[in-house]
Amino acid sequence: MYEVEVKVRADHRLVRQRLAELGAERTERVSQTDVYYDAPHREFAETDEALRIRREGGPDDGDAEADDEPTETRLTYKGPLVERASKTREEHETPVDDSTALEGVLDGLGFEPAATVEKERERYGLDGYTVTLDSVVGLGEFVEVEREAEEDGIESAREGAYEVLRDLGLDPADQIRTSYLGLLLADDGDASQ
Amino acid sequence: MYEVEVKVRADHRLVRQRLAELGAERTERVSQTDVYYDAPHREFAETDEALRIRREGGPDDGDAEADDEPTETRLTYKGPLVERASKTREEHETPVDDSTALEGVLDGLGFEPAATVEKERERYGLDGYTVTLDSVVGLGEFVEVEREAEEDGIESAREGAYEVLRDLGLDPADQIRTSYLGLLLADDGDASQ
Numbered sequence: 001m002y003e004v005e006v007k008v009r010a011d012h013r014l015v016r017q018r019l020a021e022l023g024a025e026r027t028e029r030v031s032q033t034d035v036y037y038d039a040p041h042r043e044f045a046e047t048d049e050a051l052r053i054r055r056e057g058g059p060d061d062g063d064a065e066a067d068d069e070p071t072e073t074r075l076t077y078k079g080p081l082v083e084r085a086s087k088t089r090e091e092h093e094t095p096v097d098d099s100t101a102l103e104g105v106l107d108g109l110g111f112e113p114a115a116t117v118e119k120e121r122e123r124y125g126l127d128g129y130t131v132t133l134d135s136v137v138g139l140g141e142f143v144e145v146e147r148e149a150e151e152d153g154i155e156s157a158r159e160g161a162y163e164v165l166r167d168l169g170l171d172p173a174d175q176i177r178t179s180y181l182g183l184l185l186a187d188d189g190d191a192s193q
Numbered sequence: 194m195y196e197v198e199v200k201v202r203a204d205h206r207l208v209r210q211r212l213a214e215l216g217a218e219r220t221e222r223v224s225q226t227d228v229y230y231d232a233p234h235r236e237f238a239e240t241d242e243a244l245r246i247r248r249e250g251g252p253d254d255g256d257a258e259a260d261d262e263p264t265e266t267r268l269t270y271k272g273p274l275v276e277r278a279s280k281t282r283e284e285h286e287t288p289v290d291d292s293t294a295l296e297g298v299l300d301g302l303g304f305e306p307a308a309t310v311e312k313e314r315e316r317y318g319l320d321g322y323t324v325t326l327d328s329v330v331g332l333g334e335f336v337e338v339e340r341e342a343e344e345d346g347i348e349s350a351r352e353g354a355y356e357v358l359r360d361l362g363l364d365p366a367d368q369i370r371t372s373y374l375g376l377l378l379a380d381d382g383d384a385s386q
Contacts, residue, residue, distance in 0.1 A: 041234035041303065051302065075289075077298040092297030096268075097288040104285030105270040109244065110234065 002088055004157040005146035006165060008174040012133050012141045018168045019124050024131065028123040031060040033116065036181055040110030048080040050181070051111065053102060060120060073099035117180045129164050136180050139187070143170060195281055197350040198339040199358060201367040205326050205334045211361045212317050217324065221316040224253045226309065229374055233303030241273040243374070244304065246295060253313060266292035310373045322357050329373050331380070336363060 019026075037051040044050060057071040072095060079090030096102050118137040123130055132144040145164045149157035162172035178186070212219075230244040237243060250264040265288060272283030289295050311330040316323055325337040338357045342350035355365035371379070 039302065049301070051298075075295070075298060077301040079301050090297075090301060092294045092301060094289050094291035094294035094298070096290070098286075101285045101287035102268070104283075105244075105268060105287070108242070108270040108272050108283060108285060109232065 001148045002151060002154055003146060004149050004154055004161060005144055006158070006161045006172060007142055007144045007176050008165065008170050008172070009176065010133075010141060010143040010168075010170050012135065012143075015131075015133060015143055015168050015170070019126065019131065022126060022167060024124040024126040026122055026124050027130075028121070029059045030056050030121050031058065031119070032056050032121055033118050034181075035113050036115045036117070037106055037111040038114040040112075045185075050076075050078040051106075052076045052078075053096075053099065053106075055099060071099075073097075073102065075102060115181055115184060117184060119180070126167075127160070127164055129161060131164065131168070134180075136184075139180060139183055142176070142180075143168065194341045195344060195347055196339060197342050197347055197354060198337055199351070199354045199365060200335055200337045200369050201358065201363050201365070202369065203326075203334060203336040203361075203363050205328065205336075208326060208336055208361050208363070212319065212324065215319060215360060217317040217319040219315055219317050220323075221314070222252045223249050223314050224251065224312070225249050225314055226311050227374075228306050229308045229310070230299055230304040231307040233305075238378075243269075243271040244299075245269045245271075246289075246292065246299075248292060264292075266290075266295065268295060308374055308377060310377060312373070319360075320353070320357055322354060324357065324361070327373075332373060332376055335369070335373075336361065 033055045035053045037053075038044065039049075039051065042049070052075075054074045054076060055071045056074070074093055075096050076091065076093040082088050082090060120135040122133040124133075125131075129145050129147045132146070134142045134144065136142060143165075145161040147157050147161065165172050176183075226248045228246045230246075231237065232242075232244065235242070245268070247267045247269060248264045249267070267286055268289050269284065269286040275281050275283060313328040315326040317326075318324070322338050322340045325339070327335045327337065329335065336358075338354040338361075340350050340354065358365050369376075
């Protein structure tokens with residue numbers, strides 16, 4: 001299975017209105033803080049790999065109680081593209097109990113925190129696609145439309161994603177192919193927001 | 194707190210008899226499989242570090258049902274000695290949900306399995322000490338006596354551990370300071386057993 005994903009900048013207020021009009025249901029709302037690491041033996045920017053600790057918790061809505069909600073920590077490795085057309089990567093991810101100990105392991109081995117991506121994320125279901133509204137600190141608001149597809153269904157899944165974007169009042173031609181990490185590093189973190 | 198630990202080779206059948214006579218209770222019985230990794234950027238044998246995935250499950254007693262028991266996986270990093278006298282090390286350890294994904298992360302980063310230490314481990318409590326009976330594949334049977342101590346209590350804790358060994362019919366002079374991994378690597382895995 002391949003992940004077909006289209007991302008554009010978008011004003012969340014307008015997109016939420018359209019989602020409500022289309023009867024889309026919100027399925028999830030979380031805060032994610034991703035710390036990307038540099039390796040002591042490779043230049044990940046050159047090898048096109050990534051090592052990340054993601055902490056995910058309840059939405060950061062100023063509710064002090066919600067801030068006490070348990071956070072899940074996951075360790076993720078993304079390898080270089082194995083197939084360029086579908087953007088398929090080797091990826092390994094596991095939940096980890098003790099995020100402080102995990103930081104200690106990486107630090108001991110010589111890996112260093114290089115960049116942090118913080119976002120509020122809302123997910124909706126619409127026409128078989130997942131619509132994700134990401135509000136990324138330092139970058140602004142984005143909408144991603146994604147679906148899994150078999151190899152021979154990639155093109156039609158992509159066309160369908162464009163259709164969903166248009167239904168939301170967005171333009172597929174605005175597609176951004178760079179990751180949030182890439183955008184942050186390119187901007188040195190002082191982009192719009 | 195420091196870990197004071199004394200280890201000797203010992204015939205478990207005789208030690209279990211002594212433990213029963215002394216009224217010691219068995220507190221735990223587990224199987225542990227430890228995979229130690231080589232790093233792509235350092236020679237751990239020279240830097241005196243270790244990176245390990247430990248899988249711990251129920252005892253391997255030929256009971257097919259017990260083999261289905263859930264296994265806990267932990268990732269551990271041990272740094273070099275920070276204090277030689279007390280053998281204190283920087284150590285970071287966390288439980289991890291998905292051991293296959295964790296192997297994938299380490300493999301992707303260029304770490305390679307270097308050696309495996311498999312053992313059956315029984316723990317008993319005796320006179321404030323933990324007495325551990327380890328049966329290590331490829332090495333044979335060992336007994337460890339250990340206790341935590343404050344810095345100024347290390348010497349008396351060590352004397353007490355020697356006393357416990359004598360109570361068990363063992364000789365503190367037989368103390369082995371090499372880790373199981375070190376013993377296996379030194380023997381190339383063809384030692385007694």
